[in-house]
Amino acid sequence: MDFSLTEEQEALRESVAAMADKLSSTEVIRTVMGTESGFNEKLWTTATEFGLTALPLPEEHDGLDATLVEVCVVQEELGAHVASIPYWSTILAGFVVAENSTADLQRDLLPRIASGELKVAAHLPVGEPTIELVRGGELQTISGTLSPVIDGAIADAVLVPVLDAGEIAIALVELGDSTRRTALPRLDPTRSVTTLELDAAPAHVVAGAGALTRVRSLAATLLAAEQVGCARTALRMAVDYAQLRQQFGKPIGSNQGIKHRCANMFVDVETAWSTTFYAAWIGGHQPEGFDIAATVARLVTADASASATASNIQVHGGIGFTWEHDAHLYTKRAKASTLILGDPHRELEPLAGYLLTEGAKEGAVAWI
Amino acid sequence: MDLMESVESATYRHEIRAVLAQALPVGWVGFGALSKAEQAEFLVGWRQFLIEHNLIALNWPAEYGGAGLSPLEQAVVHEEIALAGLPPLLSDNDNFGFQMIGNIILRFGTAEQRQYFIPRIISGEHLWCQGFSEPGAGSDLAAVKTQAVLDGDEWVINGQKIWTTAAHHANWIFVLARTDRASERHRGLTMLLVPMDQPGLEVRGIEQINGQSHFNEVFLTDVRTPAANVVGGRGEGWKVAMALLGLERGENATAMSLRFQTEYQRLVQLVRDSGRAGDPTVRLRLAEGFLRIRVLRHLAMRSLTAFLQGKEPGPDAAIVKLYWSEHWQKTSEFAVDVLGLAALAPIGEPPNNADGPDYAGAPNDTGSWAGLWVNTFAATIYAGASEIQRNIIGERVLGLPK
Numbered sequence: 001m002d003f004s005l006t007e008e009q010e011a012l013r014e015s016v017a018a019m020a021d022k023l024s025s026t027e028v029i030r031t032v033m034g035t036e037s038g039f040n041e042k043l044w045t046t047a048t049e050f051g052l053t054a055l056p057l058p059e060e061h062d063g064l065d066a067t068l069v070e071v072c073v074v075q076e077e078l079g080a081h082v083a084s085i086p087y088w089s090t091i092l093a094g095f096v097v098a099e100n101s102t103a104d105l106q107r108d109l110l111p112r113i114a115s116g117e118l119k120v121a122a123h124l125p126v127g128e129p130t131i132e133l134v135r136g137g138e139l140q141t142i143s144g145t146l147s148p149v150i151d152g153a154i155a156d157a158v159l160v161p162v163l164d165a166g167e168i169a170i171a172l173v174e175l176g177d178s179t180r181r182t183a184l185p186r187l188d189p190t191r192s193v194t195t196l197e198l199d200a201a202p203a204h205v206v207a208g209a210g211a212l213t214r215v216r217s218l219a220a221t222l223l224a225a226e227q228v229g230c231a232r233t234a235l236r237m238a239v240d241y242a243q244l245r246q247q248f249g250k251p252i253g254s255n256q257g258i259k260h261r262c263a264n265m266f267v268d269v270e271t272a273w274s275t276t277f278y279a280a281w282i283g284g285h286q287p288e289g290f291d292i293a294a295t296v297a298r299l300v301t302a303d304a305s306a307s308a309t310a311s312n313i314q315v316h317g318g319i320g321f322t323w324e325h326d327a328h329l330y331t332k333r334a335k336a337s338t339l340i341l342g343d344p345h346r347e348l349e350p351l352a353g354y355l356l357t358e359g360a361k362e363g364a365v366a367w368i
Numbered sequence: 369m370d371l372m373e374s375v376e377s378a379t380y381r382h383e384i385r386a387v388l389a390q391a392l393p394v395g396w397v398g399f400g401a402l403s404k405a406e407q408a409e410f411l412v413g414w415r416q417f418l419i420e421h422n423l424i425a426l427n428w429p430a431e432y433g434g435a436g437l438s439p440l441e442q443a444v445v446h447e448e449i450a451l452a453g454l455p456p457l458l459s460d461n462d463n464f465g466f467q468m469i470g471n472i473i474l475r476f477g478t479a480e481q482r483q484y485f486i487p488r489i490i491s492g493e494h495l496w497c498q499g500f501s502e503p504g505a506g507s508d509l510a511a512v513k514t515q516a517v518l519d520g521d522e523w524v525i526n527g528q529k530i531w532t533t534a535a536h537h538a539n540w541i542f543v544l545a546r547t548d549r550a551s552e553r554h555r556g557l558t559m560l561l562v563p564m565d566q567p568g569l570e571v572r573g574i575e576q577i578n579g580q581s582h583f584n585e586v587f588l589t590d591v592r593t594p595a596a597n598v599v600g601g602r603g604e605g606w607k608v609a610m611a612l613l614g615l616e617r618g619e620n621a622t623a624m625s626l627r628f629q630t631e632y633q634r635l636v637q638l639v640r641d642s643g644r645a646g647d648p649t650v651r652l653r654l655a656e657g658f659l660r661i662r663v664l665r666h667l668a669m670r671s672l673t674a675f676l677q678g679k680e681p682g683p684d685a686a687i688v689k690l691y692w693s694e695h696w697q698k699t700s701e702f703a704v705d706v707l708g709l710a711a712l713a714p715i716g717e718p719p720n721n722a723d724g725p726d727y728a729g730a731p732n733d734t735g736s737w738a739g740l741w742v743n744t745f746a747a748t749i750y751a752g753a754s755e756i757q758r759n760i761i762g763e764r765v766l767g768l769p770k
Contacts, residue, residue: 003669259762274666352651
């Protein structure tokens, strides 16, 4: 048993951190925020050339055969730099296709995902899908409105659950010229938020109904890793400021009110990291228990990242709630990343249901 | 990162499980199901069993009677003892004998001290307690005032210790004393090993909020111990004390998390039995408790990882104490809330142990949970209060100024 990053995983983390330090610096983020695309193209190009989008894909389709753990290492660093690239959703599509799709679809889609040519957004609203797949011989299409879609302004395709003759399926919809994209206001200013109106957009059914739980678990884990990164940077910023800022003739960090708040942020970061990387390992290595582990990661990390990123604003005092200061970028990214899958606290009730029934039995997956 | 149990570990676990099964009487459901008298009787045989099967003092070298196990084997044995519902300790004094002073004597002691004291800790002849805290020195241990003066070939000790857990069962006490009158704070302190069976040493029980007396005041008036009973050298007491407080390592972490998991499973059963499993507020708190249980498990796995990698525990270990103690308070409060009116008149025995979950197999009744609720208040105070743990994280992990 080894619950720590390997040397290779550490090296990957450092490479991504170095890349993002340069290409997703504060100045760059501010520039990207001002654009309609909300897209950091340079970072995307560099990241895909480096192989980050190929990481978890099979070697036969130009992938690197890594696991969800390595991808979460990347996601954490991207979150730590509020990177404006559709990494989690493109990777999610890669997982879904590699794990479920026909050989033909894999041959078509996976090399394009691996190379970064296909930027994928994901729209995974709570509840049953309402969008219908239309089958017309060889061609499958989708018409309807998806909103709000993160990174919808620049995505080449969108991953979305649909109804296929009354059955749930997961579709990868190619966004061509027929798609109407309308920019929406942004809670998180660092990425585009868009309404996509699809008019007979060509769609591939990449997975059946059975895959949906795992898709949501994968999404929850990938997004949790991003939130861990936001929380980690928030902690570093707060500690730096608490050491530097003097009031009443001493650094504010010498006051227990600030010190203990920072200690709580540390607890937030470590507990979030632990649940997230546990889920990442389970998701990549054993089928049993992933949905529970991902739910735990999502719930723990949502609250921890909200709390740590809010504390960062508080520690900074007046400057902390100015637009000019970066603190709000991490708070907003963490919250937006959480809410992509809806209110996480909706998961508590079914979790309780599980614990009171299946989970109470000997050998239940909850205790793995 | 590899969370799978290794073949080596699984094989050893299989062996140990079979060995421990021999210690379990027919119909065993856990130590907590025994009456107090049965527990006392079981513990006598349990110590013999552990000695016979070479499973006592797991990390100590075989030449002193220890089991000499590898770090991985130690962790597996702790976990299997927890999973079998066996008690983690042989007596309330174990923590001080095995975990604390025994390890310290092995690390800092002389050859004579090792040969004399270590076998006696294992046999149970010596039962230890810890003379650190004083009325004026709680979290601020460097404020210790108890004096020791060399008189010929003996130390003569005067002072008062407090919050001395299990002193009423102990026959030896390790005392942090000031051996240099002119010294201040961390300097001039010495760690002394002191026999308790002598006239100047008086133990007075302190009744706690649970109505029991697990800890004591210890008064020392011209108490004597041989000059040789110094550990780590004269004036080196602070270094030794800090090493002692840093002894909590990863080998026991996962076993502890398993005990909290067992307690949580009892809580799920309590909710089912209470008829409140359909109450939305109860369901919410139950799910939140599960999240904390999982966090504890994962933090423990990380502590164990560091232990298996041979790393010394750093100040970041403070997070584990901080987290479990606060989790435990929330859990026991939730349990008595679920019991509601029934908790006003607790029926059944309170837990026999005050510093952790009730023993496996304990009746899932109001007596157990009301007792736990009262016990948990101390958990965020002893072994470094939560405020101190947050200072440690703030100052020593994050580097914030004092």
